[in-house]
Amino acid sequence: MNDDRSSPSVFLEHQSYRRNRLADAARLLPVIGAAVLAVPLLWPSADSAQVVAGEVEAVPMSTAILYIFGAWAGLIGLSVVFGMAARRWGQPDGPQRPGQG
Amino acid sequence: MASLNMLIFVCISYVVLLFIVAFMADRLAAKGRTTWLRSPIVYTLSLSIYCTAWTFYGAVGYAARSGLEFVTIYLGPTLVMIGWWWGLRKLVRIGRSQRITSIADLVSSRYGKSNLLAICVTILAVIGVTPYIALQLQSITLSFSIFSEADPSGATYSETATVFWVAAGLAVFAVLFGTRNLDANERHHGVVTAIALEAVVKLFALLAVGVFVVWGLSGGIAETMARIDASEIGQWQMKSGRWTAITFLAAAAFICLPRMFQVMVVENDDERHLRTAAWAFPLYLLMMSLFVVPIAVVGLDLLPAGSNPDLFVLTVPLSQGRDGLAMLAFLGGFSSATSMVIVAAMALSTMVSNHIVMPIWLSYRGDGGASVSGDVRSVVLLSRRVSIAVIMGLGYSYFRLSGGGTALASIGLISFTGIAQILPALLGGIFWRGATKAGALAGLSVGFGLWVYTLLLPGLGVGLVSEAVFQQGPFGLSWLRPQALFGITGLDPLVHSVMWSMLLNAAAFTLVSLFSFPSPIERLQGAQFVNVFDHSSGPRGWSGSVAQVEDLMIMSQRILGAAEAQALFRRQVILQGGRGHLPDPTPTFLQTLERELSGSVGAATAHAMVGQIVGGSSVSVQDLMAVADESAQLLEYSSQLEAKSTELARTARQLREANEKLTQISLQKDAFLSQVSHELRTPMTSIRAFSEILRDTSGLAEDEHSRYATIILDEAMRLTRLLDDLLDLSVLESGQVTLNMREGVLMDVLDQAVSTVLAGADSPLRVKRRRVGENVVLKSDLDRLAQVFINLIANAQKYCDAERPELTISAHHIGGQLVVDLIDNGSGIPTDVQAMVFEKFARVNAEKAGGAGLGLAICREIMHRLGGDVTYLSGQSGGAFRVTMPLSLPKLAELAAQ
Structure with missing residues (x-):
């Protein structure tokens, strides 16, 4: 009933608890994505002093492509998993009512 | 060999196909058969208007120049999409519950329906998007010119005429399908379906070229990788500032671009589509960029030095004699350009007509202007059509004036930076209740000013900003140099502009918001936006559960009466072919119920009541105001009734008084009659008695005789006096x-x-x-x-x-x-x-x-x-x-x- 919405209970059933934690994970996803995609910033760039001096080898483009596209695909995969979970809830933000077909 | 005529023929056939698809989709939507039109796949594909001709052709050129930096353009939106639970879901929910029609509308309605703010956002959007439209026109022209160069027949080809006809054709398409009807929800199934088709075409085209390059020209994945590493962009080379800035910029623009807002929020049919789009759209972007680097590398390898890398997608297949593939690639580019231009023109025209043309027209027409609804409707449609034409005209003029030529990507990024200035006001609006209109205006103005000064004017280059200003700053103030604000030199111009404009924009927005006080309607809207999930329920819109139907039943019984409500619900059950007493809460049923209720309590109240119980769209301020209006009407009516009833009471009292008076008068009359008869009888009795004595008694003394006669005379005179009085009164009363x-x-x-x-x-x-x-x-x-x-x-x-x-x-x-x-x-x-x-x-x-x-x-x-x-x-x-x-x-x- 409407009461559920206006005054959400502090303690939830196991199922609702899981759902909320999953939503937390979903909120975390873009942060993880940003972190993963910021990693290439740490690689030595081809025009950096160390590479020019020959101390470190520059990351080849093929490796960069593999890493970035791999990370990208991984994020998409996680997003699919979360989407599937959300699909099972039916209604993402309202407790399921008992006895509802 | 592909002739230009052949190309034009294919092009026109393709446009005709799009017309047919859009037309059929509109027909289906009109019949209510929208199941597959409203599928999450179509929604996801429609989001692909993010990939314009700039990304279709330009990404390869970008990769050829700067390696993997191009991928940031796609990574930003990917991060936004996978974070849908956090941001987009809220945006879409707000868009649905507040019936938002554009990004300008969203910002304006969040900040107390301020039209000034809407106008600012609209102007910013028009300035930001016009060069972008010009860019699309340029890309189509460039691709035409590639084919005309390759055309063996040497057919004459006029660049300006091509641009003109392309712009005109796109305008016609946008007018036909974007302004056909004036739906309250602003959904355009025809356009969206055509765009989805174009999305498939461009993805297919790019993948086809990519597959040809990797397996046809390079001989497999491993060989391609080796070829990439050996090429001039074979090593990781990245300016970290640009990587971060452009990722951020792309993410911001993805949310703020009017056309993206149009397809993502306004055209959204169901919030749950986001769930699919959250992974499907990043996947689409990934596939779009998968073969960009190989094509760039092979293009650099095969084609003569100095050839335009922006057109490798076309020139690589052409150089290998693959005319069919080139044609397909051309169609992909053509699709990218057209879909972007159509939706951008539609979105901008909605903003221009709603926030600039209509207010002017209504104030010009005066108060009585909006009384006839059909009247306004036709004006709105006309103003949208004219706006589309004007926006296309602006794009065309910009193209003619700039003369084309600049690298495609740079215009795109300048445009992105301008549009991103809306972001602080937008995010602040939906996540922070303290954001105020003054703050939003300040932020927008600061951001817009800095963008124009540090990026747009220098970017347009030639003559707009003098060399002296570049070197020494305006009026010799070196800390105000357009590309080195506050004396920080050496930054990439784009990073410099993004950093300063966004930073100061957000700072101005926050500070002014903190120190200003919002109006009541602003605070109300702020609460509605920020707590949208508390105010609206469920992602389904007009649908509800059986429990809600019970609530509806209870409410209807209170309003309509028990028997009528039950009969209504029963009829609906039979219509739905079900059993029992409670019908399923289908949209049709809810509409019927709302209509029935509105007969009793007024449309606004009915909508608010059904909305309260079923959810889907929360009660907006307009709803409340309409309710207040209805209540005011009821009050007025009841006060009229009250006045009438007091009047009746007064009349009744007067009648009662008159009646009492009449009764009293009648009693008096009776009393008088008896009095008169008594008065008449007393002298008459004496007169009779004494007359008898005089007649019958003989031998009366003289003095007795005289005394009796005197008595008779006195009594007769008394009678006469009485009769005189009566006569006197009647004469007086009759006015004679x-x-x-x-x-x-x-x-x-x-x-x-x-x-x-x-x-x-x-x-x-x-x-x-x-x-x-x-x-x-x-x-x-x-x-x-x-x-x-x-x-x-x-x-x-x-x-x-x-x-x-x-x-x-x-x-x-x-x-x-x-x-x-x-x-x-x-x-x-x-x-x-x-x-x-x-x-x-x-x-x-x-x-x-x-x-x-x-x-x-x-x-x-x-x-x-x-x-x-x-x-x-x-x-x-x-x-x-x-x-x-x-x-x-x-x-x-x-x-x-x-």
Whole structure:
């Protein structure tokens, strides 16, 4: 009933608890994505002093492509998993009512 | 070999196909068969208008110049999409519950429906997007020119004419399918479906070229990788500032671009589509960029140095003689450009017409302008069509003026930076209740100004900003140099502009918001936006559960009455072909119910009530205002009823009084009749008796004879007097009396009256007079006046019950009237009969009365004839009568002279 919405209970059933934690994970996803995609910033760039001096080898483009596209695909995969979970809830933000077909 | 004519033929066929698809989709939507039109896949594909010709052609050029940096353009939106639970879901929910029509509308309605803000956002969007449209036109022209160069027949080709016709064609398409109807929800199934088709075409085209390059030209994945590493972009080379800035910029633009907002929020049919789009759209982007680097590398390898890398997608297949593939690639680029231009023009035209044209038109038309709904509707459609044409015209003009040529990507990024200035106001609006209109305006202005100064003007280059300003800053202020603000040099111009404009924009927005105070409607909207998930329920919109149907049932019973509500629900169950008492909460049922309810409580209230129970769209401020209007109407109606009922009550009271008076009068009449018969009978009896004595008794003494005759005469005279009185009254009442008006002094009239009454009277009535006031000359029927006074004095003589009866007569003038008060020292007339004493036949005290109760009635009639009145003065010590008569003006002057 409407009461559920206006005054959400502090303690939830196991199922609702899981759902909320999953939503937390979903909120975390873009942060993880940003972190993963910021990693290439740490690689030595081809025009950096160390590479020019020959101390470190520059990351080849093929490796960069593999890493970035791999990370990208991984994020998409996680997003699919979360989407599937959300699909099972039916209604993402309202407790399921008992006895509802 | 592909001829130009062949290309134009394919192009036109493709456009015709798009027309047919859009038309069919609109037809299907009109019939309500929208199941697959509203699928998450179509929604995801429609989001692909993010990939314009800039990304289709430009990404390869970008990769050829800067390696993997191009991928940031896609990574930003990917991060936004996978974070849908956090941001986009809220945006879409707000868009649905507030019935948002554009990004300008969203910002304006969040900040208290401020039209100023809407105008600012609209202008920013138009300035930001126009170069972008020009860019699309340029890309189509460039691709045409590639084919015309390759055309062996050497057909004539005019660049300007091509651009013009392309722009005109796109405008026609956008007008036809974007402004066909004026839906409250602003959904355009036809356009969206056509865009989805174009999305498939461009993805397929790019993948086909990519597959050809990797497996056809390079011989496999491993070989391609080796080729990439060996090429000039074979090593990781990245400016970290640009990587971060562009990722951020792309993410911001993805949310703020008017066309993205249009497809993502406005055209969204179901919030749950986001769930699919959250992974499907990043996947689409990934596939779009998968083969970009290989194509760039192979292009750099195969084609002669100096050829435009922006067109490798076309030139690589052409150089290998793959005309079909090139044609497909051309169609992909064409799709990217057209879909972007159409949606951008639609979105901008909605903003321009809603926030600029309509307010002007309505204020120009004055108050009565909006009274006819059909009237406004046609004006809105017309203004949108004109706006689309104007926006396309602007794009075309920009293209002609700039002359094309600049690298495609740079215009795109400048445009992105401009649009991203909306982001602080937008995010602040949906996540922070303290954000105010003043803050949003300040942020937007600061951001817009900095963007124009640091990026747009220098980016447009030539002549707009002088070299001196670049080197030394304006007015020699070196810390204001457009590309080195505050003396920080060496930054990439784009990073510099993004950093400063976004930083200062957000700072201005936050600070001004903190120090300003929002208006009530702003605070209300702020709460609605920020807590949208508390105010609206469920992602399904107009659908509900069985439990809600019960609530609806209870509510309907209260409003419609139990029997009617149950019958209505029963009918709906039968219509739905179900059993039981509660129908399924289908949209049709809810609409029917809302309509039924609105008959009783008004449309706005009904909508709000159904919305409250079913959710899907929260109650907006407009709803509340409409409810208030209806309540006001009800109040007015009820106050009218109240006024009427008081009037009725008053009339009823008057009727009751009149009835009482009538009853009393009738009783008096009865009493009088008995009195009259008694009065007539007493003298008649004496007359008869004494007449009999005179006739029958012989030998009466002379004095006895004379005495009896005198008695008979007296009684006969008494009868005559009574009859005279009656006659007098009836003459007075019928108005047939003739008045003998002459001048005289009041004192004389009173002298005559007093002496007439007191002469021969045995009762000792003392009359006190104040002769000073009586010296008044008046023009009246003096005999009649004397009759009135005689009557009143005689009454005092007859009825005054004091031991030593006294009558005070005083004359004075009040308000231009002569007033004569006659006050005795008796007990006066009881209050309950005061109202009756002037009625005919009225007698205060039957046993004491000597007359027939006609005296006062005659007095009043006389005074009315003389233009005055006689009234009973209550509140005096004894019986008191007041005679008023008009005092003519000359007499007044005389009085004043005395």
